[in-house]
Amino acid sequence: MRLSKYFLPTLKETPSEAKIASHRLILRAGMVRQASAGIYSWLPLGLKVLQKIEAIVRDEQIASGAQEILMPTIQSADLWRESGRYEDYGKEMLRIQDRHKRDMLYGPTNEEQITDIVRHAIKSYKDLPKNLFQIQWKFRDEIRPRFGVMRGREFLMKDNYSFDLDEAAGRHSYNKMFLAYLRTFARLGLKTIPMAADAGPIGGDLSHEFIVLAPTGESEVFYHKGFEDFDAMGEAAVYDKDLQPLVDRWTSLYAATDNKHDAAACPVKSSDLKTGRGIEVGHIFFFGTKYSEAMGATVQGQDGETTPLQMGSYGIGVSRLVGAIIEASHDDAGIIWPEAVAPFQVGLINVRSDNEASTKAADALYAEFLKAGVEVLYDDRDERPGAKFSNMDLIGLPFAVTIGPRGLETGIAEVKNRATGERTEIKLSGVVKHFAKP
RNA sequence: CGGGGAGUGGCGCAGCCUGGUAGCGCAUCUGCUUUGGGAGCAGAGGGUCGCAAGUUCGAAUCUUGUCUCCCCGACCA
Numbered sequence: 001m002r003l004s005k006y007f008l009p010t011l012k013e014t015p016s017e018a019k020i021a022s023h024r025l026i027l028r029a030g031m032v033r034q035a036s037a038g039i040y041s042w043l044p045l046g047l048k049v050l051q052k053i054e055a056i057v058r059d060e061q062i063a064s065g066a067q068e069i070l071m072p073t074i075q076s077a078d079l080w081r082e083s084g085r086y087e088d089y090g091k092e093m094l095r096i097q098d099r100h101k102r103d104m105l106y107g108p109t110n111e112e113q114i115t116d117i118v119r120h121a122i123k124s125y126k127d128l129p130k131n132l133f134q135i136q137w138k139f140r141d142e143i144r145p146r147f148g149v150m151r152g153r154e155f156l157m158k159d160n161y162s163f164d165l166d167e168a169a170g171r172h173s174y175n176k177m178f179l180a181y182l183r184t185f186a187r188l189g190l191k192t193i194p195m196a197a198d199a200g201p202i203g204g205d206l207s208h209e210f211i212v213l214a215p216t217g218e219s220e221v222f223y224h225k226g227f228e229d230f231d232a233m234g235e236a237a238v239y240d241k242d243l244q245p246l247v248d249r250w251t252s253l254y255a256a257t258d259n260k261h262d263a264a265a266c267p268v269k270s271s272d273l274k275t276g277r278g279i280e281v282g283h284i285f286f287f288g289t290k291y292s293e294a295m296g297a298t299v300q301g302q303d304g305e306t307t308p309l310q311m312g313s314y315g316i317g318v319s320r321l322v323g324a325i326i327e328a329s330h331d332d333a334g335i336i337w338p339e340a341v342a343p344f345q346v347g348l349i350n351v352r353s354d355n356e357a358s359t360k361a362a363d364a365l366y367a368e369f370l371k372a373g374v375e376v377l378y379d380d381r382d383e384r385p386g387a388k389f390s391n392m393d394l395i396g397l398p399f400a401v402t403i404g405p406r407g408l409e410t411g412i413a414e415v416k417n418r419a420t421g422e423r424t425e426i427k428l429s430g431v432v433k434h435f436a437k438p
Numbered sequence: 439c440g441g442g443g444a445g446u447g448g449c450g451c452a453g454c455c456u457g458g459u460a461g462c463g464c465a466u467c468u469g470c471u472u473u474g475g476g477a478g479c480a481g482a483g484g485g486u487c488g489c490a491a492g493u494u495c496g497a498a499u500c501u502u503g504u505c506u507c508c509c510c511g512a513c514c515a
């Protein structure tokens with residue numbers, strides 16, 4: 001993409017309302033624009049990142065055996081009356097009426113809806129297990145939205161729901177998601193710690209939160225230093241074996257957020273206890289028959305008996321992850337994207353767009369990048385070098401390739417690693433090869 | 439929902455106390471000079487001062503109402 005044609009409204013100055021790094025940076029980098037409190041439009045650069053995160057989340061869901069569906073954002077109040085949550089959910093739920101004065105709502109989550117789908121379609125134990133997921137916009141009318149995209153009212157969420165015949169099978173489904181979440185966040189370049197959690201309004205007795213460690217996270221977290229040696233990517237994606245030992249290992253060490261942590265009662269000796277800051281990006285629940293009983297979602301077992309489905313639900317805050325990743329990875333100059341979610345892999349800078357040789361070389365390199373299938377953002381604008389460098393640092397592409405008359409004298413380009421700041425000189429002929437995926 | 443703060447050009451702000459018809463920096467446009475870390479000079483365009491009512495000869499400025507946004511707290515993917 002040529003920057004001269006790209007819609008990328010970056011800001012030199014920081015909007016006054018943004019107090020935390022990720023909020024400041026998504027605005028400055030031209031990724032989003034606030035529409036109203038807690039509601040954002042996604043601009044090209046931001047949407048690209050959102051979609052990359054979405055793709056990884058989707059990939060790991062599918063790898064775990066889940067199947068993708070898409071449910072509506074607007075739901076009927078009647079379904080929620082069946083589960084009793086229409087009354088219980090409170091003001092967080094946005095309630096609306098259609099032209100016939102029917103009560104509707106903008107879904108804050110979809111347990112009722114999925115249960116309705118499944119109870120009509122699944123009648124036999126032979127249809128189980130099933131795990132269905134969607135990546136869909138949700139709306140929760142937060143008392144106080146803040147932190148930009150990290151705590152919006154409208155947000156993109158991956159939610160999925162497992163259905164099993166008995167509790168043991170349900171726990172296996174739960175464990176699958178536990179593993180899938182560890183892998184998902186690791187692929188996104190994040191260090192996460194699972195923590196035992198209250199089930200909250202969704203209900204149930206088995207629940208874990210996944211907390212991303214970020215120096216500017218919203219809550220303080222306490223965890224056993226042993227977590228630092230755990231490697232989520234090392235967990236092979238084998239889902240049909242017994243996953244309990246793996247889950248046990250990841251949950252054997254102490255971890256708690258500040259509202260749960262009691263320094264006096266903490267079982268970990270202080271030399272083993274680490275503190276940091278974190279952001280909740282995922283939450284999984286196993287709640288058994290809470291909804292299936294209330295809504296009559298049952299199957300016949302092998303013995304002919306009718307039993308309610310064992311269910312779990314699992315969420316990942318996809319749009320929140322955009323903010324969380326930035327909180328975990330930025331510096332004074334701007335964002336530092338992990339390669340897996342970077343909107344472009346490489347930024348190409350022509351420092352002297354008035355210089356014929358420089359422009360020719362940069363144009364040629366750009367064409368070569370495109371041909372090699374490397375995602376490249378080419379700053380071909382007639383701007384001063386300083387403006388181009390600063391802008392490139394701000395939007396945080398993993399690598400910046402600089403072409404200018406000075407390097408052309410010896411036939412080299414400068415490649416800068418955004419994360420490390422390291423600069424290397426590479427022969428022009430070898431630049432694209434350096435980035436092309438084999 | 440409790441407490442605090444702010445709405446003046448795309449962004450950041452001054453002006454308000456003490457009413458007299460709107461200003462600064464950045465950005466934008468034109469021209470010239472410049473060009474390896476957010477250039478310089480000259481010129482130009484752009485504002486119902488959140489909205490509504492009121493006081494007044496006259497309101498960005500005073501009064502009342504209202505809407506929106508932000509920050510701190512309790513709650514949340």
